[in-house]
Amino acid sequence: MEIWLPVTGFEGIYDVSNLGAVRRIKPYKLGKFVNQPLPRILTGGNNGRGYKTVLLSDSDTRRSKTYKIHQLVANAFLGPRPEKQEINHINRVRSDNRLCNLEYVSHQRNMKHCYEFKERQDTCPRGTKHHNARITEQIARDIKQRLKSGEIMRNMAEQYGVSIAAIHMIKTGKTWARA
Numbered sequence: 001m002e003i004w005l006p007v008t009g010f011e012g013i014y015d016v017s018n019l020g021a022v023r024r025i026k027p028y029k030l031g032k033f034v035n036q037p038l039p040r041i042l043t044g045g046n047n048g049r050g051y052k053t054v055l056l057s058d059s060d061t062r063r064s065k066t067y068k069i070h071q072l073v074a075n076a077f078l079g080p081r082p083e084k085q086e087i088n089h090i091n092r093v094r095s096d097n098r099l100c101n102l103e104y105v106s107h108q109r110n111m112k113h114c115y116e117f118k119e120r121q122d123t124c125p126r127g128t129k130h131h132n133a134r135i136t137e138q139i140a141r142d143i144k145q146r147l148k149s150g151e152i153m154r155n156m157a158e159q160y161g162v163s164i165a166a167i168h169m170i171k172t173g174k175t176w177a178r179a
Contacts (some may be wrong), residue, residue, distance in 0.1 A: 020097030050094035139179035
């Protein structure tokens with residue numbers, strides 16, 4: 001059964017349901033939706049990372065902002081987000097905003113859940129797919145080999161155009177551990 005509660009900060013204007021839907025309940029004062037029947041379910045969009053979003057606006061104060069639907073559902077049904085807590089999608093489907101799929105967890109628990117589902121590689125690109133990658137996997141392998149043979153990190157850093165710290169992180173396995 002679908003249950004509707006007011007959206008925090010937009011009480012009397014928008015409601016959010018335990019199934020992840022958002023609806024407008026207050027008539028529009030102007031614009032193309034003035035004569036639309038109410039309540040009106042909002043279609044929303046996608047933020048490019050898999051999260052569904054909606055644009056909420058209050059014509060009285062002329063404020064509008066895009067919100068992630070899972071945040072609206074969690075705030076309405078689970079209460080305000082506790083400090084240092086994140087919203088976890090239990091089934092790892094970011095577009096599934098049903099209340100039964102959402103929970104507040106610590107960042108550490110959220111990342112552990114991510115790894116348990118082997119999703120981390122998809123959401124956090126690694127190696128040359130990472131936007132900050134300065135070297136290739138082959139170069140990382142070469143650096144590891146040269147470090148084993150005793151070469152100086154400063155020389156390799158200059159040769160490959162990276163910092164000594166980057167060479168050290170390759171050496172310790174903090175980066176390019178799979179190379």
